[in-house]
């Protein structure tokens with residue numbers, strides 16, 4: 001008789017032995033769980049530590065920029081330039097705004113992630129602390145990452161040399177006569193360049209060309225320009241009364257494609273100026289103006305002159321309303337329709353959200369050492385006056 005010997009076969013166990021081995025199994029399971037908990041705690045600790053390190057690096061960069069003369073300029077030229085070349089190029093591959101997509105995904109993910117931790121803490125007794133730890137470590141890491149990207153791709157650049165210093169413009173208080181002369185010049189130019197071409201995606205490429213064209217005379221603006229991107233849901237910007245936004249997290253120039261067409265080319269160039277490392281609003285406005293008026297595209301030239309007219313006109317209206325009104329009547333019919341359309345568009349979005357967004361933008365600019373806050377956009381007029389004086393002299 002062949003006897004099969006099976007190595008897996010074991011002798012029958014007594015009731016006492018079974019109870020003992022079950023106890024062992026339970027103990028092993030508990031030890032395993034304990035080890036897994038420890039591993040998870042270490043993982044969360046490392047994640048939180050990475051977040052704190054990123055936050056510390058951001059803080060050191062901010063301090064260096066604020067306290068060390070010349071650091072901001074050195075950083076913009078030698079470090080930030082390469083960030084645009086590499087990181088900006090990668091995000092630029094995507095035809096849609098990466099930051100916008102990440103924003104939507106991020107909101108949904110955060111809600112689901114938070115809900116899953118709450119659920120686990122409710123189902124498994126005694127896990128509330130570890131679930132909360134996991135949640136906090138992830139959020140700490142993400143905040144550190146955002147703070148680092150913000151500082152590395154934007155925050156330090158607030159402390160670089162002003163653009164006007166490269167052009168050696170004499171920026172000073174100007175008598176009202178000079179402002180009137182500038183407004184008259186702009187009125188003529190607006191009437192000369194008036195254009196009714198509707199918005200097209202081709203403006204993205206032209207924006208890059210216009211900036212590259214300006215870089216021929218201002219080498220500080222040279223370098224790679226990723227494609228500007230219209231937001232898929234422009235409403236997000238409209239309710240904040242924003243025509244565009246630069247995303248330091250993805251090095252992207254985003255704009256509001258829903259607003260009146262004449263605003264779009266200048267906004268594209270304004271945001272590309274931020275992307276080039278010129279963060280001050282008056283300077284981005286001025287660079288956008290110069291890029292637009294030097295463009296080969298009529299829509300860009302019109303956008304540049306009309307935006308310049310609006311800012312200079314507002315400054316004039318505050319000092320001499322009568323002359324402003326007279327200049328307004330000299331504008332051609334289409335431009336007056338464009339301005340009315342623009343006002344109607346933004347009026348639709350006036351309200352609490354716009355007020356809060358404006359206050360937030362004001363605070364943000366002041367935190368970044370722009371004491372005039374949102375009023376700094378209007379300082380573009382001082383730069384236009386200085387530039388106009390210089391052009392008149394030549």
Ligand SMILES: [Zn+2]
Nearest residue numbers: 270274281284
């Ligand atoms: Zn801006």
